[in-house]
Amino acid sequence: MNRDEDFILPDGKIVRHGNYERIVHWLVAITFLFLFFSGLALFSPFFFWLSALFGGGQFMRMLHPIAGVLLAWLFYPYAWRLRKDNAWSAVDAKWVEHSVAYMEKRVEFHDTGKYNAGQKMMYWSMVPIIAVLFVTGITMWQPWFAGSFPASLRRVTSLLHAVAAFVMFIGIGIHWYAAYWTRGSIRAMVRGTVTKNWARYHHPAWFRQITGGKD
Ligand code: HEM
Structure with missing residues (x-):
């Protein structure tokens, strides 16, 4: 159980996800969306038009692996923190x-x-x-x-x-x-x-x- 979640507020609401969890979760989600759409553009010429959303093919190709490292860097410490609550x-x-x-x-x-x-x-x-x-x-x-x-x-x-x-x-x-x-x-x-x-x-x-x- 983490310090900044799993407790009841004076108004009766329960804090389920602390600040760290929420910020990292949404950063992971945004990074994933970028990786997914830029990955599609790299995967097939059919989706290459998507690269226009990310500054063109060259720039997107440079950003895609950097975002991949960012995803792993954000995800694993977050997942480590959640491991006990996810035990089967x-x-x-x-x-x-x-x-x-x-x-x-x-x-x-x-x-x-x-x-x-x-x-x-x-x-x-x-x-x-x-x-x-x-x-x-x-x-x-x-x-x-x-x-x-x-x-x-x-x-x-x-x-x-x-x-x-x-x-x-x-x-x-x-x-x-x-x-x-x-x-x-x-x-x-x-x-x-x-x-x-x-x-x-x-x-x-x-x-x-x-x-x-x-x-
Ligand atoms: C793309 C849009 C996404 C949406 C709308 C979304 C939404 C949510 C919501 C609402 C929760 C809270 C569930 C609860 O409190 O019971 C949650 C939890 C979680 N999300 Fe996401 N998420 C997204 C993407 C991702 C991605 C890309 C990952 C990781 C690769 C991820 C990993 C997690 C994890 C690990 C939890 C905690 C649940 C658990 O540990 O079993 N999410 N998400």
Whole structure:
């Protein structure tokens, strides 16, 4: 549990994400969006027109790997901080079992902690995917590192880079939709706070931990 979150304010709202989490999360999201669109422009001539959004092909090509390093640099310390709240538990298997019912709002009660199994799966998938993107990206980085790797290896790493980017796009797409679907969730990441009802409904075990079971 971090110092600047997981406590109740005098007005009854619960602080779910502290300042550090919110600032870093949105920097990660913006960096991801830049990487995704500039990556598409680099991937296929069909999307090259997107480079006009980023100062043209040459400039965008220079920025893309720098943003990749920035993403890893921002993400890993943030992920490290969130690791305990994302530890897998027996309750999570139940959540997965009932996930369709949850999405259809049929199951009223899941004894989930701060993050549910869907969020944890997103978290644990991003940990290796960003590492794969980082390492494969380094092998392709012109003019600095690419020359140190044989062309045959770079053919494999560029394929892996594209596959990892695609998986990340799907993962973040689901994450984005889940955030939009769960009313009150975007507010949690923008303002930092949630209502007691929101916490009780979506994350009851976390709610009990904060209130000490009194509410
Ligand atoms: C692109 C737009 C994005 C939106 C709209 C968005 C939205 C959100 C929201 C609303 C939450 C809070 C959920 C809650 O309090 O229960 C959240 C949490 C989180 N987001 Fe995002 N996000 C975006 C991109 C990203 C990206 C690119 C990453 C990382 C690669 C990311 C990683 C996380 C993590 C790790 C959490 C905490 C959940 C956990 O640890 O399981 N997000 N996001």
